Amino acid sequence: MISLPFKKKSSTISIDVGSSMVKVIEVDRSEKVPKIVHFGISKLLPEAIVEDEIMDRNLVVESIIECIEQAGVVGKEVVTAVSGRAVIVKKIVMDKMSEEDAAEAIFWEAEQHVPFDIDDVCLDFQILNEDIGANQMEVLLVAAKKDMVNDYAELLRDAGLKPTVIDVDSFAVQNSYEANYIASEENMDEVIGLVNIGSDVTNINIIQNNSPHFTRDISIGTNNFIENLQKELGLDYEGAQQIIKGELGEIDEAKVKDIFRKQVTDLSLGIERSIAFLKAAGDADKIDKIVLSGGGARLPFLTEILSEKHDIDFSIHNPFAQVEYEEGVFAEYEEELDAIAPLLTVGIGLALRKAGE
Ligand SMILES: Nc1ncnc2c1ncn2[C@@H]1O[C@H](COP(=O)(O)OP(=O)(O)OP(=O)(O)O)[C@@H](O)[C@H]1O
Numbered sequence: 001m002i003s004l005p006f007k008k009k010s011s012t013i014s015i016d017v018g019s020s021m022v023k024v025i026e027v028d029r030s031e032k033v034p035k036i037v038h039f040g041i042s043k044l045l046p047e048a049i050v051e052d053e054i055m056d057r058n059l060v061v062e063s064i065i066e067c068i069e070q071a072g073v074v075g076k077e078v079v080t081a082v083s084g085r086a087v088i089v090k091k092i093v094m095d096k097m098s099e100e101d102a103a104e105a106i107f108w109e110a111e112q113h114v115p116f117d118i119d120d121v122c123l124d125f126q127i128l129n130e131d132i133g134a135n136q137m138e139v140l141l142v143a144a145k146k147d148m149v150n151d152y153a154e155l156l157r158d159a160g161l162k163p164t165v166i167d168v169d170s171f172a173v174q175n176s177y178e179a180n181y182i183a184s185e186e187n188m189d190e191v192i193g194l195v196n197i198g199s200d201v202t203n204i205n206i207i208q209n210n211s212p213h214f215t216r217d218i219s220i221g222t223n224n225f226i227e228n229l230q231k232e233l234g235l236d237y238e239g240a241q242q243i244i245k246g247e248l249g250e251i252d253e254a255k256v257k258d259i260f261r262k263q264v265t266d267l268s269l270g271i272e273r274s275i276a277f278l279k280a281a282g283d284a285d286k287i288d289k290i291v292l293s294g295g296g297a298r299l300p301f302l303t304e305i306l307s308e309k310h311d312i313d314f315s316i317h318n319p320f321a322q323v324e325y326e327e328g329v330f331a332e333y334e335e336e337l338d339a340i341a342p343l344l345t346v347g348i349g350l351a352l353r354k355a356g357e
């Protein structure tokens, strides 16, 4: 969204720098069905990025370079995304005006809605509904701290890349969801909660008819679950990671379920608050279904625990539903492709964007 225009090309390379892993994906869009032609994933040490804040630049740059090499991509132009506390997404109401005029007026509007100094943020917007009556229109405002955006761009340049588009994680998730989901008459008005659980941050985006109602990032992720599992079960980091991935081994299921039931509170609160917000804004009075993605989507018992708690249907997003991949691209992961699929949601969503979108 906070973007520079990029040349029309048939393939797009995305890079998702998460706080635990860097993912690179190249999607070829020259055929009707998009096809993943390159893929790379490399781990980051936990201290390299903490809650979207870059703590150790060199570690991150090295990891990006390693990931690019592993993927075997040759292009330099990449699309990427940011998230976390330094990004604000808000639906606002403005006087009705042309897109050009709005591009000027948005600075004044943003001052009222963004808790940062306007000179310190990159702004972007999209007119969601150009006429909501009373001579007003509805606009999606996106503001991201310049420092953070520049930092990310610089990081990619240090790794020899050329960032052309800097999007927002939540929108990339939405793009992946929409591209992989077949709309029908019955489900077109559904209010859908897209919840992308990363290792440090969870992106919540509530959408209806392909447009966001409410978007917020909360500081919770698989790392919180890992910490708690370590504490409660006396496991080391690796042991706890195994559980996160659903490999319980000898560990008692009931115990894990119990720990997760307690641990899920913060996430639940985030969901509750989103619903309260939707109601207060008059946008919707409930969420029809919630679709999980990110590394936390497959936390054992999570969909079950959350469905019970919220009386909403929870499912796991499949970013490969309408996307093909070239033979061998996931050779190393063939058996666990389902397991890593949710982690690729942001990367696939980014790489599926068409020029100018
Ligand atoms: N098959 C898997 N391989 C690796 N990690 C997995 C797997 N399944 C679940 N995980 C968990 O997912 C986490 C990574 O999730 P994800 O890639 O969505 O986070 P991130 O993008 O790095 O972080 P954030 O978005 O919070 O900055 C890992 O830390 C791990 O706990």
Ligand SMILES: [Mg+2]
Pocket: 017, 018, 019, 169, 198, 199, 294, 346
């Ligand atoms: Mg992430």
